[in-house]
Amino acid sequence: MPERIADEAILRAVDDGFARQVAFLQDLVRFPSQRGEEHPAQSFMAAAYEADGYAVDMWRVDVDEIRDLPGFSPVAVSYDDAFNVVATHTPRNATGRSLILNGHIDVVPTGPLDRWVRDPYDPVIEDGWMHGRGAGDMKAGLSACLYALSALRSLGYQPAANVYLQSVVEEECTGNGALACLQRGYRADAAFIPEPLEPRLMRAQVGPIWFRVEVDGDPQHASGAFSAGANAIEKAFVIIQALKQLEIVWNARKVDDRHFHDHPHPIRFNLGKIEGGEWTSSVPARCVFEMRVATYPGQRLEDARAELEACIADAARADPFLANRPPKMTYNGFMAEGYVLE
Numbered sequence: 001m002p003e004r005i006a007d008e009a010i011l012r013a014v015d016d017g018f019a020r021q022v023a024f025l026q027d028l029v030r031f032p033s034q035r036g037e038e039h040p041a042q043s044f045m046a047a048a049y050e051a052d053g054y055a056v057d058m059w060r061v062d063v064d065e066i067r068d069l070p071g072f073s074p075v076a077v078s079y080d081d082a083f084n085v086v087a088t089h090t091p092r093n094a095t096g097r098s099l100i101l102n103g104h105i106d107v108v109p110t111g112p113l114d115r116w117v118r119d120p121y122d123p124v125i126e127d128g129w130m131h132g133r134g135a136g137d138m139k140a141g142l143s144a145c146l147y148a149l150s151a152l153r154s155l156g157y158q159p160a161a162n163v164y165l166q167s168v169v170e171e172e173c174t175g176n177g178a179l180a181c182l183q184r185g186y187r188a189d190a191a192f193i194p195e196p197l198e199p200r201l202m203r204a205q206v207g208p209i210w211f212r213v214e215v216d217g218d219p220q221h222a223s224g225a226f227s228a229g230a231n232a233i234e235k236a237f238v239i240i241q242a243l244k245q246l247e248i249v250w251n252a253r254k255v256d257d258r259h260f261h262d263h264p265h266p267i268r269f270n271l272g273k274i275e276g277g278e279w280t281s282s283v284p285a286r287c288v289f290e291m292r293v294a295t296y297p298g299q300r301l302e303d304a305r306a307e308l309e310a311c312i313a314d315a316a317r318a319d320p321f322l323a324n325r326p327p328k329m330t331y332n333g334f335m336a337e338g339y340v341l342e
């Protein structure tokens with residue numbers, strides 16, 4: 001069959017299977033697969049891969065097996081229920097180059113339910129868009145990979161090399177799920193990740209880092225002497241302001257980056273969580289905040305960490321209370337280098 005006609009036939013076969021693909025995606029969105037709750041969705045993926053005839057490997061991610069590998073991110077939660085799934089297509093005759101199609105099953109928290117117009121896990125389609133947490137990021141990608149291969153199969157074609165369909169956990173906080181696939185031995189000539197960003201191939205990416213800062217105060221009753229106590233929440237803002245200044249410095253460095261120099265704001269220091277205080281009339285004894293920052297491709301993680309730690313230490317030294325009671329910083333998730341595929 002001439003190549004052109006084959007292309008058109010394949011596109012048509014994808015279209016022919018699209019209603020089934022969308023229904024599959026709806027089923028997948030109904031699983032609330034937030035961090036730590038991915039197991040039922042992963043079992044669903046494993047069953048779908050098996051039904052399509054792939055050899056399926058499902059295993060629990062073991063932190064001890066990956067903790068010494070490059071790309072490992074610190075783990076702050078239990079992996080007792082963190083399962084990866086990989087489906088393998090083995091060709092009749094291996095003549096081509098192998099491919100990994102990787103997607104993540106975990107979704108980020110829904111946020112306040114009263115800000116949703118419907119259940120976040122009810123995949124309603126409206127005006128051609130499917131709504132629901134995880135529908136875009138990135139269960140659509142997982143479904144598309146599976147149905148791309150089944151479109152080929154419906155025409156009697158198959159890839160002429162190994163193809164690995166990977167459904168991984170832990171993408172939204174560490175990347176350790178994909179790392180565990182590498183550790184388990186899954187390699188290919190290329191990997192493609194259908195993340196729902198702009199509809200084009202993305203080759204450069206910043207590397208996120210997560211950290212947590214614990215700030216102590218000196219708890220006193222609010223009616224005490226004007227100078228008594230130190231408010232942990234207000235002291236946390238001293239540190240946060242210093243970090244926001246560092247954000248400006250890091251963004252100014254975009255001029256040196258080939259891929260991000262014309263990006264409006266490539267490095268976001270996101271104050272993602274904050275918790276502090278115990279009682280409205282008590283001076284807060286503790287405030288804890290968590291932040292996500294990012295590095296440019298080529299920036300060394302140890303350099304980035306040293307700058308972050310110095311920023312916090314300097315801000316604490318300049319404060320009369322924090323100088324004697326410096327905040328405690330820990331890394332509690334993403335520790336990823338930026339990346340460029342040349």
Ligand SMILES: [Zn+2]
Nearest residue numbers: 137138171195
């Ligand atoms: Zn994603």
